[in-house]
Amino acid sequence: MKKILVTGALGQIGTELTLEFNRRYGAENVIVSDVNNDVHGMVPDNAFERLDVTDVHALERVVKRHEVDTIVHLAAILSARGEQNPDLAWKINIDGLLNVIRVAMAQRLDRLMVPSSIAVFGPTSVLYNAPQETILKPNTMYGVTKVVGEMLADYYWKKNGLDMRGIRYPGIISYKTMPGGGTTDYAVEIFYEALKSGSYVCPLSPESCLPMMYMPDCVRATVELLEAPTDALKYHGGYNLGAMSFTPEELAAEIRRYIPSFTIDYKPDFRREIAKYWPASVDDSAARANWGWAPKWGLEEMTRDMLVNVAEKLGLDFNI
Numbered sequence: 290m291k292k293i294l295v296t297g298a299l300g301q302i303g304t305e306l307t308l309e310f311n312r313r314y315g316a317e318n319v320i321v322s323d324v325n326n327d328v329h330g331m332v333p334d335n336a337f338e339r340l341d342v343t344d345v346h347a348l349e350r351v352v353k354r355h356e357v358d359t360i361v362h363l364a365a366i367l368s369a370r371g372e373q374n375p376d377l378a379w380k381i382n383i384d385g386l387l388n389v390i391r392v393a394m395a396q397r398l399d400r401l402m403v404p405s406s407i408a409v410f411g412p413t414s415v416l417y418n419a420p421q422e423t424i425l426k427p428n429t430m431y432g433v434t435k436v437v438g439e440m441l442a443d444y445y446w447k448k449n450g451l452d453m454r455g456i457r458y459p460g461i462i463s464y465k466t467m468p469g470g471g472t473t474d475y476a477v478e479i480f481y482e483a484l485k486s487g488s489y490v491c492p493l494s495p496e497s498c499l500p501m502m503y504m505p506d507c508v509r510a511t512v513e514l515l516e517a518p519t520d521a522l523k524y525h526g527g528y529n530l531g532a533m534s535f536t537p538e539e540l541a542a543e544i545r546r547y548i549p550s551f552t553i554d555y556k557p558d559f560r561r562e563i564a565k566y567w568p569a570s571v572d573d574s575a576a577r578a579n580w581g582w583a584p585k586w587g588l589e590e591m592t593r594d595m596l597v598n599v600a601e602k603l604g605l606d607f608n609i
């Protein structure tokens with residue numbers, strides 16, 4: 290039985306991934322940690338450790354205390370916040386990752402799961418149906434840290450046989466926990482504003498087409514890759530993963546199918562420049578071939594499900 294430590298467990302992906310891990314492996318086998326000790330009852334069934342991943346000794350103590358054999362390392366500074374504080378992004382995303390790698394090797398852990406992102410692509414990458422292998426010269430610090438993370442995964446796999454695996458997550462959409470500091474956060478915020486005020490001011494431009502994924506697909510993909518046999522994996526740093534791609538205009542049009550009066554305006558900021566050199570779509574044939582990836586949620590069903598659940602969360606009557 291796995292004994293999993295989730296870092297950054299109180300974040301958007303971490304909270305829902307923890308709930309799925311609890312269902313699959315038992316809460317007693319899932320230790321949640323976060324630098325933010327405000328647990329808010331989000332994961333009440335799990336042992337909680339307040340943990341700063343830049344403190345390698347604290348990390349090693351937690352791993353030893355709970356006899357961890359797997360680390361799912363979600364603690365990171367995302368793209369928008371990373372551009373506002375690049376030094377912090379490097380410190381958390383690289384120094385923190387190196388600590389996880391050091392402890393994994395010292396304690397001979399079975400495997401690591403470390404997210405990558407579509408942020409690894411940049412102006413010289415192929416940005417339509419972005420290939421698994423292409424030029425990766427991102428122009429954000431977040432993207433730089435994700436490329437370095439992928440290279441570290443390949444390096445330690447080849448040099449030490451460290452079984453680290455990752456996904457180049459697209460924008461993740463969910464309603465249980467708000468995202469924080471990302472360029473794709475607009476695709477979550479828009480649902481709250483559509484229901485609360487009937488209008489939304491988007492920080493990207495109408496034609497900013499980005500790959501997105503609904504949380505149920507994100508959680509399932511993460512578990513499927515975590516459980517994939519090591520010899521099935523051709524890549525260790527980060528698999529391209531596709532589900533849907535849309536522009537803010539296309540998302541707004543889908544919302545208007547349920548809220549006809551909804552309006553969207555645009556006030557592009559620095560996040561538009563970040564999104565400009567991210568792919569509009571990705572080729573995820575390697576994930577499909579190596580570990581059987583197949584998305585289940587598209588724009589229509591995601592939009593409907595988000596509106597119903599965000600309305601319930603806001604205590605609004607919303608019948609469709």
Ligand code: VAH
Nearest residue numbers: 367368406459471472473
């Ligand atoms: C961000 N949601 O916007 C994250 C993600 C694909 C983007 O890495 O930074």
